[in-house]
Amino acid sequence: xxxxxxxxxxxxxxxxxxxxxxxxxxxxxxxxxxxxxxxxxxxxxxxxxxxxxxxxxxxxxxxxxxxxxxxxxxxxxxxxxxxxxxxxxxxxxxxxxxxxxxxxxxxxxxxxxxxxxxxxxxxxxxxxxxxxxxxxxxxxxxxxxxxxxxxxxxxxxxxxxxxxxxxxxxxxxxxxxxxxxxxxxxxxxxxxxxxxxxxxxxxxxxxxxxxxxxxx
Amino acid sequence: xxxxxxxxxxxxxxxxxxxxxxxxxxxxxxxxxxxxxxxxxxxxxxxxxxxxxxxxxxxxxxxxxxxxxxxxxxxxxxxxxxxxxxxxxxxxxxxxxxxxxxxxxxxxxxxxxxxxxxxxxxxxxxxxxxxxxxxxxxxxxxxxxxxxxxxxxxxxxxxxxxxxxxxxxxxxxxxxxxxxxxxxxxxxxxxxxxxxxxxxxxxxxxxxxxxxxxxxxxxxxxxxxxxxxxxxxxxxxxxxxxxxxxxxxxxxxxxxxxxxxxxxxxxxxxxxxxxxxxxxxxxxxxxxxxxxxxxxxx
Numbered sequence: 010x011x012x013x014x015x016x017x018x019x020x021x022x023x024x025x026x027x028x029x030x031x032x033x034x035x036x037x038x039x040x041x042x043x044x045x046x047x048x049x050x051x052x053x054x055x056x057x058x059x060x061x062x063x064x065x066x067x068x069x070x071x072x073x074x075x076x077x078x079x080x081x082x083x084x085x086x087x088x089x090x091x092x093x094x095x096x097x098x099x100x101x102x103x104x105x106x107x108x109x110x111x112x113x114x115x116x117x118x119x120x121x122x123x124x125x126x127x128x129x130x131x132x133x134x135x136x137x138x139x140x141x142x143x144x145x146x147x148x149x150x151x152x153x154x155x156x157x158x159x160x161x162x163x164x165x166x167x168x169x170x171x172x173x174x175x176x177x178x179x180x181x182x183x184x185x186x187x188x189x190x191x192x193x194x195x196x197x198x199x200x201x202x203x204x205x206x207x208x209x210x211x212x213x214x215x216x217x218x219x220x221x222x223x224x225x
Numbered sequence: 226x227x228x229x230x231x232x233x234x235x236x237x238x239x240x241x242x243x244x245x246x247x248x249x250x251x252x253x254x255x256x257x258x259x260x261x262x263x264x265x266x267x268x269x270x271x272x273x274x275x276x277x278x279x280x281x282x283x284x285x286x287x288x289x290x291x292x293x294x295x296x297x298x299x300x301x302x303x304x305x306x307x308x309x310x311x312x313x314x315x316x317x318x319x320x321x322x323x324x325x326x327x328x329x330x331x332x333x334x335x336x337x338x339x340x341x342x343x344x345x346x347x348x349x350x351x352x353x354x355x356x357x358x359x360x361x362x363x364x365x366x367x368x369x370x371x372x373x374x375x376x377x378x379x380x381x382x383x384x385x386x387x388x389x390x391x392x393x394x395x396x397x398x399x400x401x402x403x404x405x406x407x408x409x410x411x412x413x414x415x416x417x418x419x420x421x422x423x424x425x426x427x428x429x430x431x432x433x434x435x436x437x438x439x440x441x442x443x444x445x446x447x448x449x450x451x452x453x454x455x456x457x458x459x460x461x462x463x464x465x466x467x468x469x470x471x472x473x474x475x476x477x478x479x480x481x482x483x484x485x486x487x488x489x490x491x492x493x494x495x496x497x498x499x500x501x502x503x504x505x506x507x508x509x510x511x512x513x514x515x516x517x518x519x520x521x522x523x
Contacts, residue, residue, distance in 0.1 A: 013325050013328035016325075017314065018323075020316055020317070085314070088315065089278065089312040090312040090313055090314070092277075093301060094280045094301065095297075095298050095301035095302035095304075096329060097298055211235070216286070
């Protein structure tokens with residue numbers, strides 16, 4: 010059963026998986042290229058730092074695409090086929106989740122290979138490469154993103170819409186507070202929410218902070 | 226009589242306007258049970274409830290001797306389901322869909338699947354999204370049959386298909402039922418189609434099962450009677466009066482169920498006289514039954 014689901018999911022995910030794998034391989038090499046154009050070691054580190062957000066974004070993107078790919082075939086048939094199969098729903102969802110995990114691997118592996126290639130290239134004296142640490146962090150971040158998007162994607166359109174509406178509501182209420190409150194007593198709702206999810210031990214804290222392939 | 230499907234006081238509500246209520250259904254084992262009803266009467270919903278695809282709001286469902294939806298895994302492995310609309314993944318080819326489906330059914334008969342694929346002239350490399358309605362219908366039937374189910378649940382499997390495809394599909398079902406003594410629950414609003422293949426019939430209207438009986442009784446026991454000097458009350462009649470309509474003068478038209486010729490004596494005993502007994506074909510019977518049921522309700 011699991012093999013059948015992996016294969017099925019591969020059909021709906023392979024093009025996007027290939028794309029993210031190529032990007033993951035190219036990102037470290039592109040950051041090295043930019044770093045080499047810098048005149049000093051600090052310029053090199055700044056170039057690396059500029060690419061940090063790209064790793065975080067790629068991890069989120071991979072998680073999103075694989076999660077959407079996991080449920081797309083079932084959503085298109087309104088889950089009738091999946092529900093009519095003789096397998097417990099929890100196990101079916103676990104199979105779908107597990108198959109998606111497999112499709113995170115090529116992107117993570119491509120990032121590791123790219124990062125390892127960068128780490129064996131000449132870099133300014135006093136700087137160190139952290140290819141394994143960066144890859145592990147990327148793997149964890151993509152896993153977190155995948156798990157969250159998988160849960161959202163598995164739900165009905167109404168539930169997914171509700172979650173998006175809650176986030177939109179937070180942003181909108183922050184906007185209203187900023188417009189109508191006087192400057193000194195503005196309540197930072199959005200900041201509080203972002204702190205809650207991104208600042209350790211927030212659920213998305215793995216995305217926050219510096220993503221450095223090469224650092225002092 | 227052992228039952229393949231039994232429901233007791235089954236209830237389900239979707240939105241404000243639609244509900245299945247107080248549904249007591251009995252599908253005998255090894256029977257071909259025709260599930261009749263107009264569009265929107267609740268046939269598809271009932272089938273989905275029976276298979277655990279929807280969760281009932283009340284009542285009890287037993288399928289193949291097991292409680293649903295608690296035992297849905299063990300029931301579904303013995304059940305072939307053809308839904309109203311094609312449900313298999315459209316990005317797959319025919320052979321891929323078969324391979325995917327096969328992985329879930331330990332009783333899968335690949336030899337028979339190959340035979341059916343040839344018989345239905347389904348090309349292995351065609352994508353499902355490019356199949357015609359008839360080809361999709363054949364593929365769904367292949368998937369349902371090749372798993373060698375004890376129970377086939379077919380939700381309007383021939384709806385919108387041309388007569389040739391319809392005949393192919395029904396022939397495959399009948400062949401399987403004859404060989405394997407499986408139970409079939411088949412819904413349709415094509416009354417004549419069911420008349421040929423079913424031995425039991427259930428009639429659904431507005432979420433209620435308004436009648437359930439052997440097909441033979443349905444065909445032979447439904448009559449329109451022309452009665453003169455009809456009594457006001459018919460409580461003691463040996464048949465069921467579904468509706469009464471005034472005709473000319475003292476004549477009334479009665480739609481009755483469970484009629485047999487020896488019952489003529491009833492009319493003399495109540496001072497009435499029976500002028501005429503009109504046979505109804507299945508479609509007329511079905512329509513009259515629905516009309517009578519709606520009149521009673523209103």
